[in-house]
Amino acid sequence: MRKGCLIVVSGPSGTGKGTVCGEFLHVHEEISYSISATTRSPREGEQDGVNYYFLSRDEFERMIEKGELLEWAEVYGNYYGTPLKKIEEQLGAGRDILLEIDTQGALDVQKKFPDGIYVFILPPSIEELERRLRGRGTDSEAVVTQRLAAAASEIAVAKEYAYTIVNDKVENAVRILSAIVEAEHARTRNNVEKINAMLKGV
């Protein structure tokens, strides 16, 4: 049986990668979403095991020590990480799984899963990204400036990803992401068993 594919999606804040991933998973019910673990408090409406696994610092640090996290980072005093066991289970069962993480995490994951599908979501332009960040109306001027600087340094890492999607329109981005996953399924290295079986029949 074919193993599942690990799909890793990153992109700067404001590119709409969350919306793209959400729509993509809505269309592809056969693909799982990797739920992250975090020590930050749940926001209104967030559910444990749905949005995140909400853990105490002790629980999280125990996972780090036992090597149970594929990648993790501490951001503004909170831990965020990707539990490894679920991913291995799903991939082993032939199920694709989507991981939405930052560039630092993605680079760590690449070392362990070099055959994963690495996709970077770009904004149409820096100006458009700025417009979107301001348009949210939730962030102060200082935060917008900070996010833009962070975006630039993240975009510089885009070259480490096999694929790049410009999110000009969500439907286009979702279509391209779907094409990438379908193409990856057609990779010869994912079909070697089929070819060998066919040659045995000769």
Next chain:
Amino acid sequence: MRKGCLIVVSGPSGTGKGTVCGEFLHVHEEISYSISATTRSPREGEQDGVNYYFLSRDEFERMIEKGELLEWAEVYGNYYGTPLKKIEEQLGAGRDILLEIDTQGALDVQKKFPDGIYVFILPPSIEELERRLRGRGTDSEAVVTQRLAAAASEIAVAKEYAYTIVNDKVENAVRILSAIVEAEHARTRNNVEKINAMLKGV
């Protein structure tokens, strides 16, 4: 401007690769078809410059000498080959071009165009391939046996192709081929200029 992609499709006789390529090009009018050169006589209805470039042996051999063929072979006393100039022109103009050639030719092309998109079309099974070859009713028993043996040795080369499509249904195969081409367009290496331009804007 993005350079065009070279799409190379191979597969054993009877897999329906001609139908898949024809349907694919019908859907993707933006993609060109590379017309082969040959010294064999035109069959009923075949037009020079449409189905093939029909050349004399002298003309063909002159092209070989001048290095004007991307690949060529002599099969049953006739020459077949791929004129290089048209391909380079189209790719340079940012136009994708599809090349339908045998495995030997494709391996030669890979050396010159390592970034090409190499796709192998497989039959659903050897039994189904045999059924299709007999179903044509045009070939003698000896020819069917010969084609099956040739198919087996071609399938053994499928592992040299990045992608493998099982042609169970033409519409599925065309959809997967379209996905592969769309995914290749999203390859980061095809979008480096876009990323650099974006970083300049920061």
